[in-house]
Amino acid sequence: YGADIIRLWVASSDYTVDVRAGKEIFRQLSEAYRKMRNTARFMLGNISDFDPAKDMVDDDQLFEIDRWALEACNKLTATMRDAYEHYDFSRAYHALYNFCVIDMSNFYMDVIKDRLYCADDHARRCAQTALYRILVDFTKLLAPILCFTSQEIWSYIPKLEGMQEYVCWERMPEAKSDEDAAFDAKWAKIIAVRDDVKKVLEQARAEKIIGASLEAAVTLYCNDAVYDLLNSIPMDELADLMIVSQVELVKGEGGAASAVEGLGVAAAHATGEKCERCWKYSSSIGSHAAHPTLCARCASVVEA
Numbered sequence: 001y002g003a004d005i006i007r008l009w010v011a012s013s014d015y016t017v018d019v020r021a022g023k024e025i026f027r028q029l030s031e032a033y034r035k036m037r038n039t040a041r042f043m044l045g046n047i048s049d050f051d052p053a054k055d056m057v058d059d060d061q062l063f064e065i066d067r068w069a070l071e072a073c074n075k076l077t078a079t080m081r082d083a084y085e086h087y088d089f090s091r092a093y094h095a096l097y098n099f100c101v102i103d104m105s106n107f108y109m110d111v112i113k114d115r116l117y118c119a120d121d122h123a124r125r126c127a128q129t130a131l132y133r134i135l136v137d138f139t140k141l142l143a144p145i146l147c148f149t150s151q152e153i154w155s156y157i158p159k160l161e162g163m164q165e166y167v168c169w170e171r172m173p174e175a176k177s178d179e180d181a182a183f184d185a186k187w188a189k190i191i192a193v194r195d196d197v198k199k200v201l202e203q204a205r206a207e208k209i210i211g212a213s214l215e216a217a218v219t220l221y222c223n224d225a226v227y228d229l230l231n232s233i234p235m236d237e238l239a240d241l242m243i244v245s246q247v248e249l250v251k252g253e254g255g256a257a258s259a260v261e262g263l264g265v266a267a268a269h270a271t272g273e274k275c276e277r278c279w280k281y282s283s284s285i286g287s288h289a290a291h292p293t294l295c296a297r298c299a300s301v302v303e304a
Contacts, residue, residue, distance in 0.1 A: 001026055001029075001030055002148075003148060004033065004146045004147070004148050004149050005026060005029055005030055005033055007145055007146060007147070008029050008032065008033055008093070008145060008146065009021065009025065009026065009029055010089070011089040011090065011092065011093045011145045012029060012032075012089075012090055012093040012094075013089075013090060014090045015090075032097055033146070033149075035097065035100050035101055035105070036096065036097065036100050036142065036146070036149075037149060038105075039100040039104050039105060039109075039138075040135065040138065040139065040142075040149075040153045042104075042105075042109055043109075043131045043132075043134065043135040043138075044135065044153065044156050044157070046116050046127075046128065046131055047128050047131055047132050047135070047157075047158065050125075050128045050129075050132055050158060051158060052132055052158055052160050053160060053161075055125050055128065055129070056129050056132070057122075057125050057126050057129040061122075061126065062126050062129065062130065063115075063123070063126050063127075063237065064187075064233065064237075065108065065111060065112070065237070065241070066112075066126050066127060066129070066130035067130075067183075068108075068183075068187045069103070069104075069108045069130050069134060070130055070133060070134065071179070071180075071183070071184070072099065072103045072108070073099070073133070073134045073137055073138065074175055074176050074179075075175075076095055076096070076099045076103075076137075076138075076141065077137055077141060077173050077174070077175040078175035079091070079092075079095040080092045080095055080096065080141045081172060081174075081175060083095065084144060084172075089145070092141075092144075092145070093145065096141065096142065096145075099138075104134075107191065107194075110243065111240055111241055111243065112127045112131075112240075114240050114278060114280075115127045115240070116128070117278075118277060118278040118297075118298060118301065119297075119301065120300075120301050120304065121304070132157075132158075135153070135157060136157060136173075137173040139153045139154050139157065139167055140167060140170050140171075140172055140173055141172070141173065143167045143168055143170075147168065150167050151166060151167055151168070153167075154166070154167035186229065189229060189260065190229070190230070190233075190241065192259065192260050193220070193226075193230065193258075193260050193263060194241055194242055195259075196258040196259055196260055196263065196265055197218055197220075197242045197244075197265055197267075198242075199265075200218070200255075200256050200265040200266070200267045201213050201216055201218075201242075201244070201267055203256075203267075204216060204267040204268075209267065209268065209269055210267065210269055212279070213242075213243045213244055214243065214244060214245050214270075214279050214280055214281070215245070215269055215270055215274075215281065216244040216245065216246075216267050216268070216269065216270055217244065217245060217246035217247075217248070217267070217268050217269065217270040217271060217281075218239075218242055218244050218246070218247050218248070218265065218266070218267050219247075219248045219250055219254070219255060219265075219266045219267075219268070220247065220248070220249050220250065220255070220263060220264070220265060221250050221251075221252055221253055221254035221255045221263065221264035221265070221266070222249055222250065222251060222252075222262060222263055222264075223251075223261075223262030223263075224251065224262075225262055226260065226261075226262045226263050227249055227251050230249055231249055235247055235249075239280075244267075244270070245270035245272075245280040245281040245282065246270050246271070246281070254266060271283060272284070272285060273285040273286075275293070275294055275295040275298055276293045276294065277293075277294050277295075277298040277302070278295065278297070278298050280295060282295040282296070282297075284296035284297075287299070288300075288303070290303070291303075
C-alpha cells in the first residue's frame with residue numbers, strides 16, 4: 001500500500017484503546033486515501049489553466065456557494081488545528097475524510113461541474129478561485145499525515161509569490177474567526193432542501209419519469225419563509241444546486257411531503273430539448289442560427 005497508508009493507519013487509530021491492524025483495515029484505509037487523493041486530483045485538474053496572480057476573483061464577486069465552500073474549509077482548518085495541537089490525530093483524520101466526501105465530492109464539486117465545464121469565463125473563474133484557495137489550505141492540512149501525497153499535490157499547484165517549494169516549509173493555515181451564523185443557517189437549510197429534492201428525483205427515476213437528474217424539472221411548493229429563502233438565489237443557480245434543468249417556486253401546498261417544514265417537492269420531465277453541450281433541457285435550443293443544437297447560454301459562451 002505504501003508509506004502514506006501506514007501513516008494514515010496511525011493517524012486514524014484511536015490510541016486511547018487497543019490499536020487494531022489487518023488486511024481489511026488497510027483495504028478500507030486505502031479507499032479513504034483514494035477519496036482524499038481524488039478530491040485533490042479534481043481540484044488540480046480544474047485549475048490547470050488558472051493563474052492565481054491574475055485570475056483570482058475577489059470575495060464579494062464569488063457565488064454564494066463558493067463562499068459556503070470556503071467557509072467549510074475554514075471550519076476544517078479550525079477543527080484540524082485544534083486536533084493537531086491536542087495530538088488527537090484520529091479527529092483530524094475523520095474531519096479531513098468527511099470534508100472530502102460530504103462537503104466536496106457529494107455537494108460542492110458536484111454542483112460546480114456545470115460552471116467549470118459549460119459556463120462563461122467569470123462564473124468559471126469564481127469556481128476556480130474557490131477551488132484554488134481550498135486546495136492550498138487542504139494540502140497544508142494534509143501534510144502532517146500524508147507527507148508524500150501532499151508534496152506530490154503541492155508540486156502541481158500554481159504558486160503565488162512567496163509560496164515555498166516544499167509544503168512542509170509552509171505555515172499551517174489560520175482559521176478565520178469571523179463566522180456568519182445567519183449565512184451558515186441559510187445554507188444548512190438550502191442543503192436540507194436539496195437532500196429532499198434528491199429523494200423525490202430518485203422516486204421519479206424509479207418510476208421511469210426521468211433518467212438522469214438533468215432530465216428533471218422540479219416544482220417547490222413553499223410557505224412564505226421557504227419561498228423567501230429560495231427566491232434569494234437566482235433560478236439558474238438553484239437549478240444547478242439541485243442538478244436539474246428547471247426549477248419553479250410556488251407559494252402554497254403541494255408535492256411530496258418534505259423533512260423541511262413548509263416545503264413540498266414535485267418532479268416531472270423537463271420541457272424543451274436537450275442541449276448537446278451542457279445536457280440541460282431548454283426551450284431555447286436552436287435560438288442561435290450558427291449553433292442549432294445548443295441552448296442560448298451555451299451558444300453565447302461558444303461564440304465568446
